[in-house]
Amino acid sequence: MGSRTITVAQSGAADYRTVQEAIDSVPLNNTRRTVIRIAPGVYRQPVYVPKTKNLITLAGIRPEDTLLTWNNTATKIDHHQAARVIGTGTFGCGSTIVEGEDFIAENITFENCAPEGSGQAVAIRVTADRCTFYNCRFLGWQDTLYLHYGKQYLRDCYIEGSVDFIFGNSTALLEHCHIHCKSAGFITAQSRKSSQETTGYVFLRCVITGNGGTQYTCLGRPWGPFGRVVLAYTYMDACVKHVGWNNWGKAENERTACFYEYKCFGPGSCPSKRVTWARELIDEEAEQFLAHSFIDPDSQRPWLAQRMSARIPYSAM
Structure with a gap:
């Protein structure tokens, strides 16, 4: 069975006017992919992909033109789903919340438009396995991108924020991504809980930029004691x-956190001045983090290679 395509446009010249209506139309426990083509526009509403709906693709033409935005914060949540469904606090405040597995987004901007100083304000929370994001933008300040659970692959994406703006306990590979630090803070807050967990974030061939100031952001701090991040x-x-x-104010985290760098460069790359409990990997150690197998480890049942080959240019539809 091939995929099914439905369209969204605020003008009404499509199957649905809102992204949520399109998601709601997907059958429960669906077994074939549904591609939701979203016309350019600013879609101001929270979006929820429930765990009963897998294999959903959200596709725009250009991320600058297709914006999914809302302004919930950890202390103020206005949502069409009940708190018992989406959760409360930081967990429930995502402008977009993805709980359905095998989710794909292409050429979409996910934004939390709450102003600076609003506290935790998540643009997207991903609590789902085997999710991929291609050429997407994630905009916000604190806690922009919540990679909470599962395995995710992000390629050619733009992620901005200030404090802990890529955080959670998923297993994620971010390749060729642009990370932009808008003000003082921490890029990552990975929350691996034990040395047995295989979770962690790998940034491969990425670019980290700032606002013109110098030395105002850290690469990360451990939200969980075994937080693991590789650049x-x-x-x-x-x-x-x-x-x-940064050790998040707990010296004991220095014994357990796994913060690694490998062949990075630029004025912010200073191996000799790093904290003593983070380190530069040697070639043999780095190998496991430098391939797609970090997030796609089962060679008998791969998911990522198929996903990458299935991308369809918008113009081909």
């Missing part, structure tokens, strides 16, 4: 503090 072949501009990493 490889990544450019860091002068916004990155020379110490690089």
Whole structure:
């Protein structure tokens, strides 16, 4: 069975006017992919993909033209779903919440438009396995991108924020992504709980930029004691503090956190000045983090290769 395509346009010249209506139309426990083609526009409403609806694709033409935005914060949530469904606090405040597995987004901007100083304000929470994002933008301040659970692949994406703006306990590979630090804070807050967990974030061939200031952001701090983040072949501009990493005020985290760098460069890459408990990997150690197998480990049942080959240019539809 091939995929099914439905369309969304605010003008009404499509199957649905809102993204949520299109998602709601997908059958429960569906077994074939539904591609939701979203016409350019600013869609101001929270979006929820329930765990009963897998295999959904949201596709725009250009991320700058197709914006899914809302302004919930951890302390103020206005949503069409009940708190018992989406959760409360930081967990429930995502402008978009994805709980259905095998989700794909292409050429979409996910934004939380709450102003700076609003506290935790998530643009998207992903609590789902085997999710991929191609050429997407994630806009916000604190807690922009909540990679909470499952395995995710992000390629050619733009992610901005200030404090802990890529966080959670998923297993994620971010390749060729642009990370932009808008003000003082921490890029990552990975929350791996034990050394047995295989979770962590890998940034491969990424670019980290700032607002023109120097030494005002850290690469990360451990939200969970075993937080794991790897940056490889990544450019860091002068916004990155020379110490690089932060222990979140707990000296004991220094014994368990796994913060690694490998062949990074740029003015913010200062291996000799990093905290002593973070380190530069050697070639043999880095190998496991530099391939898609980090998030797609089962060679008998791969998911990512099929996903990458299935991308269809909008113009081909």
